[in-house]
Amino acid sequence: MRTVYFGTIVHSLALADLQVLPSAAVGVDEDGTIEFLDPNTRSAEASAEKHSWPVGSYSVVSSDPASVSFFFPGFFDTHIHASQYPNVGLFGKTTLLDWLNSYTFPLESSFADLKVADNVYSRVIARTLGNGTTTAAYYATVHTAGTNLLADLALKAGQRAFIGRCCMDANSPDYYCDKTLEDAQKATLEVIEHITKIDPNHDIVCPILTPRFAASCSKELLCWLGKLSTNTNLPVQTHISENMLEVELVKSMHTFADSYAGVYDKCGLLHDQTILAHAVHLTDDERALIAKRGSGIAHCPASNSALTSGETRVKWLLDAGVKVGLGTDVSGGFTPSILHTARQALLVSRHLSMEGDESHKLSIEEVLHLATVGGAEVCGLSNKLGNFLPGKKWDAQLITLDCKNSPVDIFPWELKTHEDLVAKWLFNGDDRNVTKVWVDGKLVAGTAFTS
Template sequence: MATPPKNKLFFGSFVHSKTLAELEYLHSTAIAVDATGKIVAVEPGHATAAAAAEALLPKLGWAAGDVDTVATKSDSHFFFPGFIDTHLHASQYPNVGIFGNSTLLDWLNTYTFPLEASLADPAKARKVYTRVIRKTLAHGTTTAAYYATVDVSSTNLLADLCLAAGQRALVGRVCMDQLSPAYYRDESPAAALASTLASIAHIESIDPSASLVRPVLTPRFAPSCSAPLLKGLGALAADRPDLPIQTHISENKNEIALVKELFPPSSTGAPDDSYSSVYDAFGLLTERTILAHGVHLSEVEAELIAKRGAKVSHCPCSNSAITSGAARVRWLIEKGVTCGLGTDMSGGYSPSVLEAARHAALVSRHVAMGGDDKAKLTVEEVLYLATRGGADVVGLGGRVGAFEVGMEWDAQLVGLGTVDAEGGAVEEEDGNVDVFGWETWEERIAKWVYNGDDRNTRKVWVKGRLVHERKG
């Protein structure tokens, strides 16, 4: 559901990342958002929404009757930037929680490829994609970097549905011409490139200004792509410097060994046989590249990724579920690598970026238990990864991810449960987070990170448009 664009005034408490280490708390604040969805004013210090409107609207030249006002209804409610999911497979959503006891490569053949191939059926694809978009929006995800399938029509449908629902999205047709079932692969490198161009053309036709939906070059991962296909995609990336790129890297050790076997330096011209060097040799390691996982990157690889400006999508739920390993996020950040969070459904079991944030914190503690105490990520840091960091990863830095003048209003209204004097919940629908009233705001946010879920996400806006509202 999407409402028509209109000038809006939001009033109450706002929480967002100021830096990686610091959240900013803006109380008794008004934020004005124009009809295009852009933040035009941020003004603290107002006692009520009415007082804020009286002071602010004349400055903006807005008539009160032309403005929708949204105010928090209690001190346990606050506005927070929309989450940015930097890596997920829309086509795999029906398989969330179904990863068995297999390794990554076995899991792909057993669960993933058959499901993705079946979405060539438009009715089935519509059912799956509509649900995953609704589900992610309900969890506060305003931007998603989606992998679709090999099928052009299925990929185009996903883009159509994202645009109709009002979700900001990168949508990629998956490229793969080897090491996958014969029933589910590109016939040749040339066919893969032609299909990719067809999907790009469609997505650009439905949203020419890329205001919400953009195409993204999507080689599934190096082992599933032949050298000619990777070379062709690299050439396309060079010809189209506006196109982002998404793929996987160093998810588990067997996959890394396979890359070394398939792409020796003698075949790529790379200086070594590392995973990163393979992508670099084919022109796919750029400042527009989103690399999912990066669990087992070497020092040299991290330095190369940082040098090229490529980004990493940390997917802690998936890495734990499939037993891939624990990514060293603090180490990557210190190396100069920009990081965000991904749910990686269906390797990951949840559509919630908030769940990914709490698991990022927990996984970092497991890394710390291995001897690197500074590896631990704070609540403030994982929320940065979920918002500003994610925006940088998907090429939207400075546009979304925080509440600043000039940025677009991608936001969620979060409601936490208030406990009354008798120990009961004032609002039963506010979920698993109990606020007793004596907690500091820092403590409330920590409770939300570790206990919150979609029941706390009351409303969601993308570019100023209401795209989700929780009933009840």
């Protein structure tokens, strides 16, 4: 049945343009597509009548008029390692390369056991959906069966997901790697086949080609994946310039290119369906190359701070026309929440400004744009997701600030504008405020999911 969502609507139209509509209605048809957005209306029924929806042909979902609540687009997590979820918060004093060997590879190797995969993947999907993440770009592990299971579970839970089987045939531990190039190729094709079988049009779950990073792949594997992406139009995700030791390692391994971005480019992996995580230490030339190819950056501020990797210059990327979204990078990042990650992005941009250059600062409007529209752009889905414009899909969350056990204390006399409420949410809110979550027009999670 069609549905009219009525109440306060908050969504991003452009980088610094967060639209707050206190009495709006969104009409969503049976397949979850937004048919109309009435920015100012007195009731759901008035909007329905205006758009010739007969009485009885639609249901109404209102934000509670007695509560401080609003509809907000679902979040995009453009970079998350589903398999690393048990390690959130565990990184000690490590930096990237020793963190991989101490914490990450031992955990990921345990996903040969499907019981482990089932347990962890079920929990990470429930946790991220409950935090309002309606689309996630997941890394799984090298294991084919476990990766297929992640796709099955995401589809069943109704979370949009890119599912990446990690390719790593070089410079990786013996106990956790692709033994040969052929092994990596075969396993990659098997995962694509499975996901295409369970979701033929890749509407909810989509395979994503995943060379772990240039330092763990042979040139042959990188170039095979590049060719496969060209032939199949499948998206690509990988890491770039996270840590200076890693940058040097890539330079010494892949001498056929003159930069880290150049390695991916020479192998056909840099295009407009490519998600590059981190981009902390890019050069001006690499930024220009990435902008020219139309690839997107997954900015992971919590991870970059935890692993002491550095501080990504987001404004510097945006100024060159590079697409940017947010990633939790679980478990380099310690939080599965994109709201928390947006908060961290705002703080990291201020750290960059402490040298005196104010141009690095990101505003509340800007980080919430990166969390939604920016993420949709990076994932190649901005024509159908990211905000509530007609023609897009209803992927949304109902945020209630004064819900039971809310972490946000509201003092109504202090709040002059709706923008103040959004600021309170960004800095103090968490998943307790996520009362309902919809993907493709279907209710899939939230604290009121079962009511």
